[in-house]
Amino acid sequence: MTAPRIVVAGGHSAGHIEPTMNFADALRRLEPTAEITALGTVRGLDTTLIPARGYPLELIPPVPLPRKLNRALLQTPSRLRDSVRAASAVLDRVRAEVVVGFGGHVAVPAYLAAHRQGRLIVVHEANARPGVANRLAARMTTHVFTAAPSVRMAHATAIGIPLRPAITGLDRAALREAARQRFGLRPDGPVLMVTGGSQGARAINAAVSGAAAALRVAGVQVLHITGPRRVVEVPDGDPADPPYVVIPYVDEMQYAYAAADFVICRSGAMTCAELAAVGLPAAYVPLPLRGGEQRLNAEPVVAAGGALLVDDADLDPTWIETTLIPVLTDPERIAAMSAHASAAGAPDADVILARHVLTAVAERRRFAS
CATH class of the missing domain: 3.40.50.2000 (Glycogen Phosphorylase B;)
Structure with missing residues (x-):
């Protein structure tokens, strides 16, 4: 043939x-x-x-x-x-x-x-x-x-x-230690990955960086992918504090996914699909444009218990401190959300x-x- x-x-x-x-x-x-x-x-x-x-x-x-x-x-x-x-x-x-x-x-x-x-x-x-x-x-x-x-x-x-097979075949647990070392993160302790997509998102960047001190006090490490054209300034912490790593872009996202325990991000279709495929729970912040279609992308995994949903207008450092940090510091809840996210993947x-x-x-x- x-x-x-x-x-x-x-x-x-x-x-x-x-x-x-x-x-x-x-x-x-x-x-x-x-x-x-x-x-x-x-x-x-x-x-x-x-x-x-x-x-x-x-x-x-x-x-x-x-x-x-x-x-x-x-x-x-x-x-x-x-x-x-x-x-x-x-x-x-x-x-x-x-x-x-x-x-x-x-x-x-x-x-x-x-x-x-x-x-x-x-x-x-x-x-x-x-x-x-x-x-x-x-x-x-x-x-x-x-x-x-x-x-x-x-x-x-x-x-x-x-x-990509690099995503669908990802063994996060097996790659975790090497991935964290790659980004200068500690092998233990929760890691929050922050991303606003390929170009970054000003609202997400501002909210998370504004809560840097509270995240450090809670023992949460941060891998903050700002977007290549975004500048995020985070106050220096004590050397003993959990790392807050700021980078503009990541080419091989499987390493970022393996290093993370939780993600805060926009809810584009590809982002939702990849996070569900690798079993990463997330706080989705839909882009407040285009008739709310990004909200629709996130709703299935949110309904399944694998993610949170927060409006762009409600996202600020206070929301990070009062709503997100309690989740990030609860290993049992993160494990349950991860399982629910995986179940929603294809x-x-x-x-x-x-x-x-x-x-x-x-x-x-x-x-x-």
């Missing part, structure tokens, strides 16, 4: 690109001969993140779309026609058998091109509130997958979000989706013959 020819479309933001590349990696593990081409645009992180993962990238004109499926979208502008035409040319050139889309600016042209050419379409939606691209695509195919059962899309099957979504795509391609070939 000839190698399956697959085009993946999930660009612009890391939240779209990461699951796209994780799926592609799983596809290569299952079928090393698979010919995988990524569609992207010059906007966002496509030209940085996709080539770094070793996949050929074909660029098409970017088409920012309204977040709602409304008349503005249906009144197709000339730039969308140009982008669909460019996507069609790529699909023809690589002789694509299927387009697997994950949303983002590049997905709509890819879906429309594939639909017009009669090619197979597979959709994955990572967010609790589906984006306009994937809602449109769900009308074109029955091959639809979501991160959670609560996501409302036609024909949807919930499988979780494709993650570590094999990448393989499930890859197997489905390969099966769908094989079935399409049999039907065509």
Whole structure:
């Protein structure tokens, strides 16, 4: 059998690109001969993140779309026609058998091109509130997958979000000592990891750094990942105090996860999925924008008992001192929350989706013959 020819479309933001590349990696593990081409645009992180993962990238004109499926979208502008035409040319050139889309600016042209050419379409939606691209695509195919059962899309099957094996295969206990040493943390005592995502979050940074003294008194170590463009100043403590480590960015997050006992962070879809996969309890601080979709991402693990939820407006040093520190200093509660977080995880979504795509391609070939 000839190698399956697959085009993946999930660009612009890391939240779209990461699951796209994780799926592609799983596809290569299952079928090393698979010919995988990524569609992207010059906007966002496509030209940085996709080539770094070793996949050929074909660029098409970017088409920012309204977040709602409304008349503005249906009144197709000339730039969308140009982008669909460019996507069609790529699909023809690589002789694509299927387009697997994950949303983002590049997905709509890819879906429309594939639909017009009669090619197979597979959709994955990572967010609790589906984006306009994937809602449109769900009308074109029955091959639809979501991160959670609560996501409302036609024909949807919930499988979780494709993650890296370095995350899904992480043994936090086995890596704990080495990970803490890597960051200059002590081998014993609770560790709070702080992160606001790839760019950091001013509100989270200010609240936790403002509670540095209280965290030290409580015996809590801190691994504070500020974001590369954020500056956080923490008053110097006594050398005998628990470490408060401030770093701008972490490339290999599995080490940060292994070092931590608890996380305070935003609740993007990828963050929620990774923390559940590794069994890390968290205090989620949803980004107070985009209609509250980040809150929806966190609600399942919060309902399962694996996380706390705090509004951005309520997050301050006092909340850290009165609400979070009692949790951080209660090993039994952290252990229980960790177990509940693990139960909410879905570590094999990448393989499930890859197997489905390969099966769908094989079935399409049999039907065509």
